[in-house]
Amino acid sequence: MPRTPVSEARKPERIGQQTLIQGWVRTRRDSKAGFSFLEINDGSCMANLQVIVDGSLPNYETEVKRLTAGCSVSVHGQIKPSSGKGQATELLAETVQVHGWADPESYPLQKKRHSFEKLREWAHLRPRTNTFGAVARVRNCVCQSIHQFFQQRGFLYIHTPIITASDCEGAGEMFRVTTLDLENVPRQQGTVDYSMDFFDRPSYLTVSGQLEAEIFATALGNVYTFGPTFRAENSNTSRHLAEFWMIEPEMAFYELTDNMDLAEQFLKQICRDVLERCGEDMQFFHDRIDNTVLATLDSIVQHQFIRLPYTDAVEILQRSGQTFEFPVAWGSDLQSEHERYLTEQHFQRPVVLYDYPRVIKPFYMRVNDDGRTVRAMDVLVPKVGEIIGGSQREERLEMLEQRMVEQDLRPDDYWWYLDLRRFGTVPHAGFGLGLERMLQFITGMANIRDVIPFPRTPGSAEF
């Protein structure tokens, strides 16, 4: 008999059916009348299935009464209407098979709340908790929604390389990839001889698939990447990981407003899907984690995002009467406190900032006719901050080369990137969404380490 998920067994229409349930005991309660209640969770949903085990079962005294939180079982029996409160159905056990015990003296997870910090030390067990089960289900839902969004619009899913030799964008510190013996590095005239390395040159883990995505966008139209991304920055914050997942669509013949339109539709669709498909989990996040998440998602779906040129944002901040730790000045990047003021206080909803000063943005962003700004856009949301960064790309060869020189990059190193402009160049645009930041925003989980199964941060890679 195939197993029935708890999510199914809890439905009233299952009453009367012979059923096999397999999962992990959350708690056991004994009745003096000679039977026990088991709460079984199998991860298919937030809720447990209540199992009634009568004392007449042959292994009742020897096994069932020794079951504790964490034990794994198969229970076979019939679904009955539940006379108690809290559930429509329950399973009347005919057999209970114990697969694995979990000694309560040494099993770390207790029948009580644990702090997220403590649970991070038990990353191998935390998926067995309500919160991390819910995070895993919502994460899965968001990923499915992302693929669906692009697939329905005819975007091609492109796999860009994880190992790269281009120190692209200068976007922060990169992880080295090497097969050289670090105890005995080959040297040529004092410096490391990378011709002896696996790829005959220094190579790294990718910090972005954008440049490669542009190759495919300028051949096939609309594409997206969705994969792991690595930053070797020594960042210790609730919003940074050394390994995270990023979604990067890249669209030919898109200009910045098209890009903003797509980003907004994209975020709205994810929120809609989560509300529709993860109702129970979202209710949990609302009740136990952050009681604003449901209202926030509703509001995202219903309201237009604010769109605001950087220059106007600077003006709003300067006129705000707020005292900021860092002064606001045109030409310097906005600080976290500035972004937070705009999105959490002034507008109280997502804000798309665009047309940033040329000097603070990377070479590939298209220069505006004013010469001093570029067609960049950042989507800022309350609490999490920057969730999307994107731009219309510079498609004019001469301008792109000029921008590289401006930023001390050697155009020769990017010969293939420049070829895209040299041959059949088109206006195009794209953006990057940080999956974990999106999940933080949706679930209200305060720390990014709690929305990825196995967080990688400086000094931490245990599991």
Next chain:
RNA sequence: UCCCCUGUAGCUCAAUGGUAGAGCGAGCGGCUGUUAACCGCUAGGUUGCUGGUUCGAGUCCAGCCGGGGGAGCCA
């Protein structure tokens, strides 16, 4: 990397420089179609590590290690 906070029982936290405690969890017993169950009893500690000050250090000082919050970097 910088600034601030923090490290005591399995977990969450108390303890004026003077004999280390509580709640929860666990074990045992009681009660109960129960559901964050409830009541009673019991066990459980090298106070992160190293050094220093002191008659005496969980407490004060220094260094190191871990955790958290904020900043920078960004998604």
